[in-house]
Amino acid sequence: MLNKKIFSCRGTRDRSEWRAFILVIFLLLALGGIALSLSVGALSISLNEIITAIFSDTPGANRQVIWNIRLPRTLVGALVGVNLSLAGAILQGVMKNPLADPHIIGVSSGAGLAGVSIMVLFPHKEYLVTPFAFFGAMLAAIFIYILAWKGGIRPVRIILAGVAVSAFLNSAISALLVFYSDRVHGALMWMVGGLSARSWPHLDIILPYTIIGGILAILGARRLNILNLGDEIARGLGLNVEVSRIALTAVAALMAASAVSVVGLLGFVGLIVPHAARLLVGSDYRYLLPASALLGVAVVTLSDTLARVAFAPIEIPVGIIMAFVGAPFFLYLLRRDA
Amino acid sequence: MSIMKAEALSVNFDDKMVLEDLSLAIEEGKIISILGPNGSGKSTLLNVLSRNIKPNKGIVYLDGQNLAQLSGKRLAQQMAVLPQSPQAPSDLTVRDLVEFGRFPHQSWWRGKSEQDEVCVSWALTQTGLTQMADRVVSTLSGGERQRVWIAMALAQKPEILLLDEPTTYLDICHQLEIMELLAAFNHEHKLTVVMVLHDINHAARYSDYVAVLQQGQIFAAGKPADVITEHTLREVFRVESEISFDSSGKPMVMIRGLTSINRRSRG
Numbered sequence: 001m002l003n004k005k006i007f008s009c010r011g012t013r014d015r016s017e018w019r020a021f022i023l024v025i026f027l028l029l030a031l032g033g034i035a036l037s038l039s040v041g042a043l044s045i046s047l048n049e050i051i052t053a054i055f056s057d058t059p060g061a062n063r064q065v066i067w068n069i070r071l072p073r074t075l076v077g078a079l080v081g082v083n084l085s086l087a088g089a090i091l092q093g094v095m096k097n098p099l100a101d102p103h104i105i106g107v108s109s110g111a112g113l114a115g116v117s118i119m120v121l122f123p124h125k126e127y128l129v130t131p132f133a134f135f136g137a138m139l140a141a142i143f144i145y146i147l148a149w150k151g152g153i154r155p156v157r158i159i160l161a162g163v164a165v166s167a168f169l170n171s172a173i174s175a176l177l178v179f180y181s182d183r184v185h186g187a188l189m190w191m192v193g194g195l196s197a198r199s200w201p202h203l204d205i206i207l208p209y210t211i212i213g214g215i216l217a218i219l220g221a222r223r224l225n226i227l228n229l230g231d232e233i234a235r236g237l238g239l240n241v242e243v244s245r246i247a248l249t250a251v252a253a254l255m256a257a258s259a260v261s262v263v264g265l266l267g268f269v270g271l272i273v274p275h276a277a278r279l280l281v282g283s284d285y286r287y288l289l290p291a292s293a294l295l296g297v298a299v300v301t302l303s304d305t306l307a308r309v310a311f312a313p314i315e316i317p318v319g320i321i322m323a324f325v326g327a328p329f330f331l332y333l334l335r336r337d338a
Numbered sequence: 339m340s341i342m343k344a345e346a347l348s349v350n351f352d353d354k355m356v357l358e359d360l361s362l363a364i365e366e367g368k369i370i371s372i373l374g375p376n377g378s379g380k381s382t383l384l385n386v387l388s389r390n391i392k393p394n395k396g397i398v399y400l401d402g403q404n405l406a407q408l409s410g411k412r413l414a415q416q417m418a419v420l421p422q423s424p425q426a427p428s429d430l431t432v433r434d435l436v437e438f439g440r441f442p443h444q445s446w447w448r449g450k451s452e453q454d455e456v457c458v459s460w461a462l463t464q465t466g467l468t469q470m471a472d473r474v475v476s477t478l479s480g481g482e483r484q485r486v487w488i489a490m491a492l493a494q495k496p497e498i499l500l501l502d503e504p505t506t507y508l509d510i511c512h513q514l515e516i517m518e519l520l521a522a523f524n525h526e527h528k529l530t531v532v533m534v535l536h537d538i539n540h541a542a543r544y545s546d547y548v549a550v551l552q553q554g555q556i557f558a559a560g561k562p563a564d565v566i567t568e569h570t571l572r573e574v575f576r577v578e579s580e581i582s583f584d585s586s587g588k589p590m591v592m593i594r595g596l597t598s599i600n601r602r603s604r605g
Contacts, residue, residue, distance in 0.1 A: 015431075015472075222441070222444075225438070226438060226441055228426075228427050229424065229425075229426060229427075229435075229438065230421070230424055230425055232390055232419070232421035232424065233419075233421065233424050233438075235388075235389070235390055235410070235419070236388065236390075236414065236417075236418060236419030236420070236421070236491075237414050237438060237439070237441045237442055237494070238409075238410040238411040238412075238413060238414025238415070238441065238442035239410060239441070240410050282429040283427040283428075283429055283430070284429075284430075284434070
């Protein structure tokens, strides 16, 4: 493991310095991503102009573009990055499984089926996509939990139930897309996940979940550390394993559901960002959670910037860019280890 | 005085009886070993005593309180549990792991206290790990790693320590090291130790009391010299043995072979 290389020959002080260093780098990346996303586009705006446009009500194109288009879109992207990364980090800890992510607990397939149903069956009621996707995500997550319950929750059962339920829901999505192939385009864009035309109302939807979920996640960090020692040790240390697991999964489900209901089924972030963060700061959740959140902001905002400018004026869904650039980078991190 | 009491415990997994109407009293400040062949229910018994498994029938009392009614934290302040071959994330240091032992003494809003620091460094010193405190657990040998887990349990400052085969996978020297460490703790700090053991000679040498399980029931319980006999070994473990006594009167078992019944049934 890379962690070993990083930590084994250093003392505790070096290690905390290293973690602090990585957190600062991630913070700078996140801020840089936000700044870049605000400044780059069809209209190039300098940092000074951005600040003026945000904080003073001067009429003009800059103010219009920043305030009405780029700022809300960037902030939605940032919060989506936080929500999906934290959800993934929490689920990987709760399930003790490196492949756990918001897909595993049915959030994506539940939101997917609900969202796609609205889009192809009631295309004139598109405003219903977000609330329906949110409820679809939560319903699927709850359903998987009920299926996996048998005198307690075992992570393996959740994962298996999640795979089965997701496969079922995804087949329904595919069926819808086949029957209504003339209306597929919008649904397809949404299923890949994108930030195009996301604005203030979307931010209002995600923000409460980011704040409350973020606080609960940080409060749960020590519990996640304890859960990672295995159920028996965790019980021996006085942790209520079942309650902690359900509560933390619920937090992850809410955060992920609010994110995917707004921007569509952005995969990748929830799976890869926590891993990349773990490779660099280690598995202590007190550092891993903030690191994942910051890296999530950086990845989504930078990818969205790239998505807007790479083939301008055509915009690519951010989900495609993220997987395209991020997956090789993740493989690089893994290989560097070996 | 008994610190822990199990009354009429029964456990069944589906329709298989694992423990049947088992009662056991554990005296404060003593070392108690649970022996028995594979499948005799000894790990299950330890799991019930540590509240990892809820018994189908029966009650366990700790300090006179019903174990089932204690809160997790309250229980963890009194009792530490070390399961068989626990696993830790690969990048934790010795100190990280030992600090987890303070979890039951901490609360949502309060992090590490001075008391926690004192307990952690005390546990590190007692287990001889102070020098390695900043090393990553995955770089340690099996024996050192087991000492780290014991240090974590000690940092809990429990009155009673439960261990499931603490010496499995260790070489003979490290096995003795762990046993000596537990004996020293028991002696100096009056820590009650309950452990499941495979090695009958270790049990004989280090325990004040021994309970031998057979098919979910106690076959014999008492002082090692009274319990560990040729008769017990033949009936429970199906081996022929010769038992001698060391200078302190502790039994030493020398296994001579399988019992004739056993040999016939295999043939």
